[in-house]
Amino acid sequence: MVHRVLILNGPNLNRLGTREPEIYGNVSYLDLVAGVTSEAAGLGLEVDIRQSNSEGEIIGWLHEAADTGTPVIFNPAAFTHYSYAIADACAMLTAPLLEVHVSNPGAREQFRHHSVVTPMATGVIAGFGVDSYLLALNAISRLLLAKA
Ligand code: DQA
Numbered sequence: 001m002v003h004r005v006l007i008l009n010g011p012n013l014n015r016l017g018t019r020e021p022e023i024y025g026n027v028s029y030l031d032l033v034a035g036v037t038s039e040a041a042g043l044g045l046e047v048d049i050r051q052s053n054s055e056g057e058i059i060g061w062l063h064e065a066a067d068t069g070t071p072v073i074f075n076p077a078a079f080t081h082y083s084y085a086i087a088d089a090c091a092m093l094t095a096p097l098l099e100v101h102v103s104n105p106g107a108r109e110q111f112r113h114h115s116v117v118t119p120m121a122t123g124v125i126a127g128f129g130v131d132s133y134l135l136a137l138n139a140i141s142r143l144l145l146a147k148a
Contacts, residue, residue: 002046003144007036007133008061009051010077016102016130024102027130039134043141051113054082062089071095073136078117079138080105090120096143098136101126 006081009029012019017028028036033049040047049113052058058079065072072093079086080099090097097120105112123131125140 001148002044003141003142004046004070004114005040005073005137006061006065007073008058008073009046009047010047010058010079013055013075013077013102014053020138023108030131033066035130036133036137037139040074043085043137045137045141045144047137055085057081057142059085059089061095062086064125066092066094069095071097073098073100073139073140074121075100075102076115076117077103081111082116084116087120089117090117093120096122096140098122098140099124099126100136102129102132103127128136 014025016032017026018023029051036047036049050061056097072095074097076086076099078081080101099117099121100113105115107127122143125136125139128135
């Protein structure tokens with residue numbers, strides 16, 4: 001059975017590659033999508049990668065994951081730190097939820113130290129650049145295999 005994983009990205013992540021490269025690196029969002037797609041194929045996972053700058057659209061996608069029992073790898077971007085609406089939607093998920101960040105928010109400004117999503121997450125991977133997503137894919141693959 002091929003597992004499907006939803007990978008959701010919050011605001012400004014479509015600007016990867018040009019956005020503050022000293023923090024987020026030089027890899028573009030399109031390169032991230034290509035890297036994630038190829039890693040997923042190697043793991044035998046089917047991925048659906050989406051990005052939105054809109055809180056409501058992301059909440060709709062989380063509802064979809066809740067309704068279909070789909071595992072989620074989620075970089076909520078700035079919503080991480082304050083969106084209770086997104087946290088509430090994450091609370092409805094039944095399959096594993098992995099929170100990922102390109103940077104290590106815990107090593108940055110004070111307002112980034114708190115995540116409202118972490119209490120709902122199975123685990124958090126942060127600080128490895130875009131490799132955080134590849135590590136999350138490997139982690140989710142191991143979780144799904146352990147459950148099979
Ligand atoms: C981020 C970290 C957040 O604090 C920030 O608001 C982002 C990106 C990351 O991937 O490092 O937009 O989630």
